[in-house]
Amino acid sequence: MIAYNEALELIKNEIEKLTLYKEEVDLLDSVNRILAEDVIADVDMPPFDNSAMDGYAIKFSKRKSWNIIGEVSAGNFSSFSIKEEDAVLITTGSKIPQSADTVVPVEDVVVEGKNLLLKGKTFLKKGINIRLKGNDISKGRIALNKYTKIDSKTIAVLASCGKEKVKVFPKLKAAILATGDELVPITKIPSGDKIRTSNTYAIYAAVKEMNYSPLMLGFVKDNEEIIQQKIKAAFGMNINTLITTGGVSVGKYDFLKEIFEKEGVKEIFWKVNIKPGKPFYFGVYEKKAKKILVFGLPGNPVSALVNFYVFIKPAINNMFHQKHISSITAVLQCDLKKKDSKRHFLRGILYEENSEWKVTSGFSQSSGNLVEMSRANCLIEIEEERRNPLKGEKVKCILM
């Protein structure tokens, strides 16, 4: 059994070794993908000096009144040569006429026919309200770094850099297989000691939420031969990741570890000192140029999903250098029980109240309780050395 941090490092190490070829996609298809190249500004941004305001372009002097000689709007530049007594109406973003050097905002002037008068107390400064060419970024500089996530903000930069097509990392492809004699399809009413399969759906959704490609292999009974066939078939597929649930504990039907070994998977570790989800397995399958990460999650639905959140998700985010806000420190609103030296991940409800983050945890924390889990919005992480954290203490909450 190894510690959580060690396990996470081992996964990160292996996941970083995956070879990911770049693919090129149309800009509109790149939303939510990760940039696989540095993108250079091929023009200055803005490409010309322009007005930061709706106002009047003038040549700075001590004057307080001007003659309006014309108008410039975005995309409708006229070549004015402005003298000290002239002013040109200009809209935000429009190119500054030659020899103008200052923009007086509309709020600060009174217009009377062709006369423009500065309002009483207005103080003008030379050069105000002009956005200089290249102020946002100069031509030739890096506008967006490799590993940037393409979203509404960054796609605007890509468009401005003329990137009709962008190089992005391919989506990780993860096959998902559940095992367990207790499982029945969701279309059946479970009887006796059976339950409906839910893990495959949960992990499928977890992979899809990260914008990767899940491949649903369904579930199989705890039959060594059948499981082995399924695993062998999965390794023949075009995937980077295989995620299984069940069969990694120590019961007489826990065949997965053995089957992985038979199929040539190199075990990196098995069992981590955490709760829930202790029997977590991680290995690597390699054959020629092919490399598949193998994650064996426990069969218990809450444990399986917690394992995904605390091992697989951070490791993938790390691989793609994604650093979003993923946790919030909050003040416990109730005492929590923790008597052992494991790292615990407890379901909680996190909220901000009077500028302070608080977290409650009224749940039974039973690792089978999916409805309870569905009502939580975070995992409260309690480190190994910590015992029974009390109301009022601070805890780290992983958003989910």
Added chain:
Amino acid sequence: MIAYNEALELIKNEIEKLTLYKEEVDLLDSVNRILAEDVIADVDMPPFDNSAMDGYAIKFSKRKSWNIIGEVSAGNFSSFSIKEEDAVLITTGSKIPQSADTVVPVEDVVVEGKNLLLKGKTFLKKGINIRLKGNDISKGRIALNKYTKIDSKTIAVLASCGKEKVKVFPKLKAAILATGDELVPITKIPSGDKIRTSNTYAIYAAVKEMNYSPLMLGFVKDNEEIIQQKIKAAFGMNINTLITTGGVSVGKYDFLKEIFEKEGVKEIFWKVNIKPGKPFYFGVYEKKAKKILVFGLPGNPVSALVNFYVFIKPAINNMFHQKHISSITAVLQCDLKKKDSKRHFLRGILYEENSEWKVTSGFSQSSGNLVEMSRANCLIEIEEERRNPLKGEKVKCILM
């Protein structure tokens, strides 16, 4: 000009009146959609009393040793009748044998052949480590409410409730049109006073990030006739929302407001007391059963995107009852300038340090600076009455 809060309320009112028919999708296709029905548990969860631990099922007494008479694993129930001296090996989640009432965890026992011995100081309590039938939820109760977002946690509940197909709300369909004489396609190098079109890409991505359906109409020059044709055509499409950029200010090429009126759009408001994005327009087009929300964003790329984040996104989230964590209060790390009575939305970088949220804002805040905006992760909201907030003061940061 109206206040921000008033504008937001007016949009919410109209957006709530949209008629959204439910659609039924396969469970696997429901990820990231919003549930349009309450989902009832059609079975107890768990469906039977089961073990919360790997351990031994016993009939509680004062004994400290037992004979192991068999084994139960998940999905492999055997009908044992347990006497006081008997114990049955049981794995987590497995059905508790008849007449057993307590599970002793594996950690608390020593096994010697068929003999099971309780470890020295272990204190047993009747009933421990058993998850009772219906403990998570009882049959007939609501497991998930309408408006729940379907994610990895909630899909597991849907699977457990046997929902092979689920009723979800349809995706909002938003057509996006940019206007402006200054715009050139992204494939061109802009010259003179032109810039590349970026708004359509940004708004397209913003709609897609929310998991709605964007429809790209591209951009047109500031030509009244052409814009009118485009708007008329858009109203003929199967959309709920039209989002335009540009043409809503007060320049001589700002035709949009007039065209909307000609085409029968009822103006709800125009101009909001905020910065950036003041000339924001909102109206409603209705014809027979058809209702289309019309959002006229300013042409300035930063203003357009800020308008989307502070008006359209919260209104849609409100309509679908989505209450994720969307803002964090943080301590300003620098002074900010704000001299007017508008509500400001400034680009900032938010981070947690020593359990405290902090926000910096080293940006020029020029509303044209897209590269700067792409490096921000929040909008710092400064209310109308507030002036020049100082380093050390608390501010609301909207995540983006």
